[in-house]
Amino acid sequence: xxxxxxxxxxxxxxxxxxxxxxxxxxxxxxxxxxxxxxxxxxxxxxxxxxxxxxxxxxxxxxxxxxxxxxxxxxxxxxxxxxxxxxxxxxxxxxxxxxxxxxxxxxxxxxxxxxxxxxxxxxxxxxxxxxxxxxxxxxxxxxxxxxxxxxxxxxxxxxxxxxxxxxxxxxxxxxxxxxxxxxxxxxxxxxxxxxxxxxxxxxxxxxxxxxxxxxxxxxxxxxxxxxxxxxxxxxxxxxxxxxxxxxxxxxxxxxxxxxxxxxxxxxxxxxxxxxxxxxxxxxxxxxxxxxxxxxxxxxxxxxxxxxxxxxxxxxxxxxxxxxxxxxxxxxxxxxxxxxxxxxxxxxxxxxxxxxxxxxxxxxxxxxxxxxxxxxxxxxxxxxxxxxxxxxxxxxxxxxxxxxxxxxxxxxxxxxxxxxxxxxxxxxxxxxxxxxxxxxxxxxxxxxxxxxxxxxxxxxxxxxxxxxxxxxxxxxxx
Ligand SMILES: [Mg+2]
Numbered sequence: 001x002x003x004x005x006x007x008x009x010x011x012x013x014x015x016x017x018x019x020x021x022x023x024x025x026x027x028x029x030x031x032x033x034x035x036x037x038x039x040x041x042x043x044x045x046x047x048x049x050x051x052x053x054x055x056x057x058x059x060x061x062x063x064x065x066x067x068x069x070x071x072x073x074x075x076x077x078x079x080x081x082x083x084x085x086x087x088x089x090x091x092x093x094x095x096x097x098x099x100x101x102x103x104x105x106x107x108x109x110x111x112x113x114x115x116x117x118x119x120x121x122x123x124x125x126x127x128x129x130x131x132x133x134x135x136x137x138x139x140x141x142x143x144x145x146x147x148x149x150x151x152x153x154x155x156x157x158x159x160x161x162x163x164x165x166x167x168x169x170x171x172x173x174x175x176x177x178x179x180x181x182x183x184x185x186x187x188x189x190x191x192x193x194x195x196x197x198x199x200x201x202x203x204x205x206x207x208x209x210x211x212x213x214x215x216x217x218x219x220x221x222x223x224x225x226x227x228x229x230x231x232x233x234x235x236x237x238x239x240x241x242x243x244x245x246x247x248x249x250x251x252x253x254x255x256x257x258x259x260x261x262x263x264x265x266x267x268x269x270x271x272x273x274x275x276x277x278x279x280x281x282x283x284x285x286x287x288x289x290x291x292x293x294x295x296x297x298x299x300x301x302x303x304x305x306x307x308x309x310x311x312x313x314x315x316x317x318x319x320x321x322x323x324x325x326x327x328x329x330x331x332x333x334x335x336x337x338x339x340x341x342x343x344x345x346x347x348x349x350x351x352x353x354x355x356x357x358x359x360x361x362x363x364x365x366x367x368x369x370x371x372x373x374x375x376x377x378x379x380x381x382x383x384x385x386x387x388x389x390x391x392x393x394x395x396x397x398x399x400x401x402x403x404x405x406x407x408x409x410x411x412x413x414x415x416x417x418x419x420x421x422x423x424x425x426x427x428x429x430x431x432x433x434x435x436x437x438x439x440x441x442x443x444x445x446x447x448x449x450x451x452x453x454x455x456x457x458x459x460x461x462x463x464x465x466x467x468x469x470x471x472x473x474x475x476x
Contacts, residue, residue, distance in 0.1 A: 049119040060118040074169035077127040078183040084123025140198030231452035245302035248286035287328035332362030341373030392426020
């Protein structure tokens with residue numbers, strides 16, 4: 001029974017009974033008043049957030065539904081305080097709550113009395129406005145402007161910024177649920193983009209979100225349905241033209257759908273945590289296949305496997321790698337793990353410990369897309385890493401763009417000074433290959449040599465690999 005119902009029953013006398021107030025007890029009239037007060041307070045709590053005392057979701061919905069009459073122009077503005085959870089975790093809940101109250105006060109100060117600011121927990125707010133898109137944009141800009149000044153908390157200056165997603169009634173929906181969903185979609189896009197803007201929901205955003213939701217559901221079953229597969233792209237020594245390894249690249253062949261490439265589903269897998277079992281599958285399959293090619297009599301090649309930062313943070317990456325090597329029988333030296341700079345960004349004890357354990361196991365470590373993130377260069381100094389992989393965006397402009405050539409040269413010099421091997425990815429022309437050879441780059445991969453190949457195609461290539469011509473092109 002809901003709390004309100006039990007109080008309602010207590011407040012109403014039973015039919016036919018008289019108010020009862022024996023001598024020495026609280027008078028019935030006083031009890032009725034106290035119960036009525038309790039009901040008012042319960043009703044308030046039912047429709048307000050307990051911390052900020054702002055209206056909650058229930059009141060927002062009721063106000064929206066009352067206002068959503070034919071001819072009305074309403075705006076729902078979903079507002080999220082960026083990184084608030086992280087900030088509150090660091091401040092502690094008491095100071096975090098104090099900061100939240102200050103932020104709510106600033107939001108409120110930007111709004112006309114007829115606007116409804118509701119709080120939904122954490123750093124999430126929604127504003128109901130009786131206005132059109134033009135006015136909504138102006139109000140959104142005023143909200144951003146109100147957060148330019150930092151907040152002061154116990155002498156500490158703290159910066160908070162906002163993401164704002166906007167949906168309109170009736171353009172984006174005819175019910176509260178439809179408009180609220182559209183505002184949420186716009187907010188998610190705002191969070192993915194540059195901060196400081198107001199993002200209005202569009203049809204394209206809705207289609208993208210629907211597609212992502214469908215993929216999300218299907219991805220859960222991808223491993224069980226055997227829909228994941230690996231393609232392999234050859235890596236060659238720039239000096240000798242010999243194939244020295246291959247990068248395993250994940251593909252998802254959806255049943256009844258097309259081939260999905262990592263860009264379309266890895267972010268989803270990371271957001272949902274599915275990257276942990278998917279990453280484990282990739283490691284097992286890459287090791288199994290590399291060993292299988294060796295067992296067929298081909299010279300041992302290094303297989304490079306991409307790892308996600310989440311596999312370090314939430315998975316037991318050391319145990320996963322050890323199990324993949326044990327199961328496949330692949331020598332650790334034949335496995336290279338490609339790490340993103342984001343893995344190394346946080347100089348955490350656990351990441352460091354995992355890297356050292358992987359190194360001790362004999363596995364090679366390389367930094368993928370080097371130069372595009374924020375490298376914590378101490379990892380290079382401590383020699384936990386064996387190889388730098390120059391991002392293809394720098395390789396693409398080689399020979400044509402002096403800036404790119406300078407960056408590539410600097411990365412190669414940095415790597416060699418620290419006795420690291422350097423590989424360039426995304427090599428597409430003989431000009432780029434010549435430049436890389438001139439700069440002393442150790443290895444290369446890219447469409448110039450070969451696109452990523454299915455396991456069957458790669459097996460064929462292994463059988464033919466003596467057929468490299470003088471331009472380092474595979475002759476088929
Ligand atoms: Mg890679």
